Amino acid sequence: MTLRHACCFLVIVTGCTRPKPAAPTGPNVVTITATEYAFGAPDTIPAGLTTLRMLNPGREPHQAFLAGGQGKSFAELEAAMMKEGPLPEWLTIPIGAGVVVSGDSSIVTANLPPGNYLILCFIPSPDGTPHVAKGMSRRIVVTAAPAGAVAAPEPKADVTITLNDYSFTTSTPLTAGTHTIRVENSGPQLHELTIERLAPGKTVADFRQWVASGMRGTPPVASVGGFAGLDKGKVGWLTITLTPGNYLLNCYVPDAKDGKPHFVHGMVQQITIS
Numbered sequence: 001m002t003l004r005h006a007c008c009f010l011v012i013v014t015g016c017t018r019p020k021p022a023a024p025t026g027p028n029v030v031t032i033t034a035t036e037y038a039f040g041a042p043d044t045i046p047a048g049l050t051t052l053r054m055l056n057p058g059r060e061p062h063q064a065f066l067a068g069g070q071g072k073s074f075a076e077l078e079a080a081m082m083k084e085g086p087l088p089e090w091l092t093i094p095i096g097a098g099v100v101v102s103g104d105s106s107i108v109t110a111n112l113p114p115g116n117y118l119i120l121c122f123i124p125s126p127d128g129t130p131h132v133a134k135g136m137s138r139r140i141v142v143t144a145a146p147a148g149a150v151a152a153p154e155p156k157a158d159v160t161i162t163l164n165d166y167s168f169t170t171s172t173p174l175t176a177g178t179h180t181i182r183v184e185n186s187g188p189q190l191h192e193l194t195i196e197r198l199a200p201g202k203t204v205a206d207f208r209q210w211v212a213s214g215m216r217g218t219p220p221v222a223s224v225g226g227f228a229g230l231d232k233g234k235v236g237w238l239t240i241t242l243t244p245g246n247y248l249l250n251c252y253v254p255d256a257k258d259g260k261p262h263f264v265h266g267m268v269q270q271i272t273i274s
């Protein structure tokens with residue numbers, strides 16, 4: 001064997017035995033920090049199964065959801081998200097941390113397709129202005145996963161909540177403690193899962209009455225977290241710790257047809273956690 005041949009041989013052998021890229025043991029973890037009125041986040045993240053760790057060191061409650069659309073520019077996304085009424089048909093929200101109160105945090109997981117996204121917060125300030133109008137919008141690019149990348153295993157869930165037009169279906173009653181909830185949107189449109197604690201003595205009827213009165217005065221509910229936005233046919237995971245009490249499962253997404261929040265169409269359900 002000549003030296004040249006030996007080299008080729010070595011190259012071939014090395015090529016054959018090069019280990020395959022190791023399968024990730026879990027989702028890619030991305031930290032988003034929400035304050036008044038801005039997000040701290042990376043500019044670019046890879047596509048694939050992603051966990052958003054949302055921290056709120058601010059004073060007001062915040063949310064953080066990713067809004068995109070296939071082939072859409074940042075300018076197109078920004079113009080669409082500042083408009084009121086029904087959301088554009090092309091809009092996609094693959095992941096989002098529901099309302100997180102001051103000093104709290106949230107963990108949500110979902111598969112992120114590549115594209116341009118805005119990280120957004122629509123929670124209103126005490127003056128009624130949604131945070132997005134105060135500048136709470138940040139661009140983030142999700143880049144395509146490298147060829148041959150191995151998908152991370154899905155989180156293990158102990159309960160499934162299915163979102164429908166216009167209801168929630170829970171596979172097994174929620175109990176006190178920490179749960180990873182598998183959230184499935186069976187469509188036919190975008191929905192969300194917001195978990196709200198009812199104030200002592202209050203019921204879903206008080207919530208409806210509060211809405212009917214223009215949401216004035218002390219709200220009968222306080223959000224404890226949720227999965228903000230989930231495209232139809234998609235699945236996400238919400239890890240949350242719940243304490244005993246009366247709660248609402250709620251959806252505030254504006255309807256695709258009339259622009260009214262989904263709870264107006266009946267997508268609000270009272271549950272008791274013990």
Ligand SMILES: [Cu+2]
Nearest residue numbers: 191192251262
């Ligand atoms: Cu909904």
